[in-house]
Amino acid sequence: MLGLSDDIRAFLFDLDGVLTQTAKVHAAAWKSTFDAFLRSESDRTGEQFVPFDPVVDYDTHVDGRPRLDGTRAFLRSRGFDLPEGTDADPPGARTVHGISSAKNDTVLAMIREQGVLPYDGSVAYVRRLRALGLPAAVVSSSANCRDVLRAAGIEELFDVVVDGIVAKREGLPGKPAPDTYLAAARALGVEPVHAAVFEDALAGVASGRAGGFGAVVGVDRTGQADELRRDGATVVVTDLAELIPGEEGA
Known part of the structure; x- marks a missing residue:
């Protein structure tokens, strides 16, 4: 489904560099x-x-x-x-x-x-998920995450946000520890093995690997595909549009 196994039932996205052009x-x-x-x-x-x-x-x-x-x-x-x-x-x-x-x-x-620009391919991918009734979360170390989502006009696309404010309140260690992604999966009611992590950062893909997630998608914006695979990515793309059936580059 959407470029991943049908076992994947929830989708967890990093913010900067994956959803928005803020990296x-x-x-x-x-x-x-x-x-x-x-x-x-x-x-x-x-x-x-x-x-x-x-x-x-x-x-x-x-x-x-x-x-x-x-x-x-x-x-x-x-x-x-x-x-x-x-x-x-x-x-x-x-x-x-x-x-x-x-x-x-x-x-x-x-x-x-x-201002804040989202990545068009990422927005298209998340909108396709929502059309299929699949849950999505944003997992970011940033305390400014919600402000960025609002500025990009995409806050309403996500069921759960686990950001720096939530992590501090709940005592969750940051990436590369898996705790923030695990918290998002729990909030969506899905076991990690049935969730996918989407990350452009090496620390982020490492956290996906450490959490035992069913898929870890590395988003290669800067030519570090090999490093993303080394640190835990099971799939590497340059844009999430590549995972949408029928889209150019898919």
Whole structure:
């Protein structure tokens, strides 16, 4: 059914890079934030400034992860051990929370200025699911998930949203742990083996594999098909329209 086994009865979608064209916005926001931090550290210590790579560093350290986890992972990769700080830290403070807050402010400003575009193939795929009476959920580490869905005009297509707000409230660890996807499957009343995960992030496909889902669809937007398969994708496409019977490229 729709490119997957007939055993699949529920469909769980990541947001950024799968449903909406916001992964590039997040990568740009991370780059702006981390580059500002790295420049200040270079000025402070005299060490060479090595900028954040919006492809390699983004894919390896931050894509698909909760914001604080992404900040910690990138800082560790550069040898920084900053204080955690708290939610009260001002944006840009030299703490994990301060840097994370600066990134969030930057991405929200970019979204307000640029708007949010959904991927047409993904919207067509979800609309086909709904026409067939099949349930769908969005699973995102973003605390801004519902705002993005509304801005893209697709919020009404989903029965369940498990986002960063839900994860924090329920104490769910973020991707690559499977807990947020498992929570979405439970909310839809479906066992993981009968649900499909749709992800563009390496951390996301790893969470689908760890959760024992019946299918893990890797959406290759950036030429990392081999890496998606390595980390857990059972199917890899460049656009979800490829899974729609009769569509071009299917």
